[in-house]
Amino acid sequence: MSNINLAVVGLGRIGKIHASNIIASKNTNLKIIVDPVLEDGKNFNDFGIIQSKNFEELIDMNDIDGVVICSPSQYHVNQIKKISQVTKNIFCEKPLGLSINEIMEVKSLVSDNSLNLHVGFNRRYDPDFSKLKMDVLNEEIGDLHMIKITSRDPAPPPISYIRKSGGMFLDMTIHDFDMVKYLSGSEISELYVKGGCFIDPEIEKANDVDTAIINMSLKNGVLATINNSRQAVYGYDQRIEVLGSKGILKVGNRLLNRVVKGTREGFISSNPKNFFIDRYEESYKKEMTDFIKSIKGKPVDHADADDGLHALKAGLAANKSLLNNAPFLV
């Protein structure tokens, strides 16, 4: 098979990661990068990639095998619609869309055009979480009873980003909602949210929260909880515990280094890796490798439009629950 030609739409923080991973992949060309500003385009000057500020230029190309969408969330659905005329292979960052109608539209695009749509829930590709899921499937701890997720960022994003983000539940917790589905193989049926603003009053002014505890029931009866904070001063805190009828499975943090110092004062070890780009580095590579594999026709497990819909519905229910201080059905 000849080389695969890919396109990246949107060259922000996550677009740059995907672009670099595509460049590093064998038998794959990053043919074109589209971005209205191309602020960091110069980083990719040496690779013979077309750089365009005009999205339509991509639509006019006839040798593109797959597109990776990393634009701001509000553009996703329209771009998927247009790109589906160019290729069936589309990778789209999360969240897939910001309303249920949008994602329903994507779902019908997928079935009408038999699209191979991957949604960028990268944590599914993290080696630790994949192993956790395998162990759950192999019933290493028997029947599933409880899932507990700790998910805290090291620092809040700029307030301008928060204002456009759709709120913490759609921006940040959406990964955790998907992780609950991924690990349990079941969807969230009901959730109750308690949240507040502890870190920055500007976040409250933007009608958002920076701290939350989410209490969930899944369709298969399993209980689950997520706790989120926009600011853990000690670093990116990403832990999961799963309890079952025979025991527990746990994934702890990846630390910056493994040096431990012990003195009269006690023992000191390093903090967790600083942020998602470091912590989930392998997962971004793996999700792109799998997307490329799927273009070549190999079957791979991946998050699809239904998963995008599930996570969005959970996020919207979370917003309602917070507002009404009552549990809501997803």
Added chain:
Amino acid sequence: MKHKAINVGLIGLGRIGKMHANNISQKLPFINLKSVIDPAPDLEFIQNLGPVESYINEDDVLYDNNIDAVIIASPTPTHYELIKKSIKHKKHVFCEKPVSFSKKEIKEIIEISSGCDTLIQIGLNRRFDQDFIMLKDKIKNGLVGKIHMIHITNHDASIPKFKFLKSSGGMLFDLCIHDFDMLNFLTAEKIKEIYVNGNVFIEPRLKEIDDIDSAIITLELESGVLCSIDSSRQTHFGYDQRVEVFGSKGMVSVKNKSENLSFYSNEKHTMKSKKQYSFIERYQDSYIKELEHFYSCVSSGNKPIAGLENILTAIKVSAAGEKSMQTNNPEMVKL
């Protein structure tokens, strides 16, 4: 200052009663276990305690003028009457939690006892655990800054007998009551609101008596601090007892103690021991410390740091939690 030893009578020789008896006879020289009361006494056990009088009726303790204090470790439904009788007979009282499932009964005891010299301490032993005391100190010293969230993990290693579960008052009164008190102990704040999401995974018969064996609980403290408790009756890997306090400057936490410190690595994996298995192992020191505290309060007349007000505060949360399970809504804790 040297105080003289006190004479105590112990009522109830179940699991926790036997533990108190052993602690007193082996580790608390200034407390003299004069009598034990149990309707079906385990004579072999009692013989090993040394010179102890054994009776089946509590009156043999209550009417004994040489007894200074009683330790009540009988089943919960007997506590209310026993405390009232003890007050009447001017005995100081150490009573196991939860004292009563009724707020009214506890309030009544508070009222009766407030007018007299009888001192009442409740077995909220985790307040005497060195690790949690350390955690509280660290919070007090500002290590976490302003508290944002507290997470408590409280799981039994193996599920108690169904007979016990039936008379336990339910998981929120029996097991999670410790966690409600822990939140109060660590923050000196009361719980404002509770939401309980529970299920039965381990013992199907619990469904028949409207109880649960697993729960995730969301709570809010008076100041707005967000809390979660996850709890269940059976882990298999040990007693899972962890607390995590997260705030503006960092996080402090208490983790589990392992049964032993040995490791084994082979060509497949590395293994280490289970966690300490029972509350008697994990909280061993706290049970001794709480009785030392009781002795020092009896000797000095000081008020115990685990008293009726504390158990009342916790019981109110349990009651609101039960209501939350019925309504499937968050419930305010009635203060």
